[in-house]
Amino acid sequence: MPTETKTKIVAKVPKAKAKPRIKKEEAVAKLRIRVQAYEHKVLDNSVKQIIDTALRYGAIIVGPVPLPTEIKKYTVNRAAFVYKDAREQFEMRVHKRVIDILNPAANVIEALTNLNLPSGVNIDVKML
Template sequence: MAVSTSTTSPLPLLLLHRGAANPSPASLSFPSSLRASSLRSRAAAAPPAETLSDDGIPAPPEGEGTGIPLPSSIGDDGEQLAPKQKIRIKLRSYWVPLIEDSCKKIIEAAKTTNAKTMGPVPLPTKRRVYCVLNSPHVHKDSRFHFEIRTHQRLIDIMYPTAQTIDSLMQLQLPAGVDVEVKL
């Protein structure tokens, strides 16, 4: 389907550009003159330009039926996907049964207050190996290796309420679990 373009279009083209220093695709940004709020006002004020295809049939407006969202709907979808408030809980322990029990208690406390939970997500286990000489004078080649493994879990609580925070504050977790909470 061919669409004719005019040079007097009320909406500027959205050009995504990469920063020269960071070539990753996650660093895409809009130019400062093309923010969603200014595009919404322009899109509401401008009448739809009707273009004809090769068959003489009017083409749908930009974004309609093509799967491309209009600029006015970009901000609306972002608010639905990312919650405005979430609690991120990171648990660390040397012993796996302790951390699993703690995760179950946290999830049960959040579920009773109708908060949505995501997790527990197992994060990579950190290994710290210590090498100790067996004998400091004679046997330099004989050594002991000691290892400490730190197991980690991540739990996100979406849309917490005051009751959710109160129930999390009243939980009695074991002493061998380190809890880090971020709002």
């Protein structure tokens, strides 16, 4: 019996070059609110109040994003004269949050400026 050999003919079809998909980011106006406080409960209540106010006017919100707590430690001698090893440490903690508001309308900005927040809460607002 004669042996049959099968040959495969493979034709290379040129692939269509795929264009790289690059999302063109539109120039998005962004309002970045950075909130700081010594007490985290007061900070969380203030952030909730800011978010509720912005959502009431239909703003798009990203956050709140918790940032690392900044800890400042102070070491003080307990005794005035001899007892060098007797010391106390005190610390101050600064809790931080960041909220981004995308494409804020004028009424959102006006509502946020008229917002009454408790004392001890520091707010930095930047337009990006």
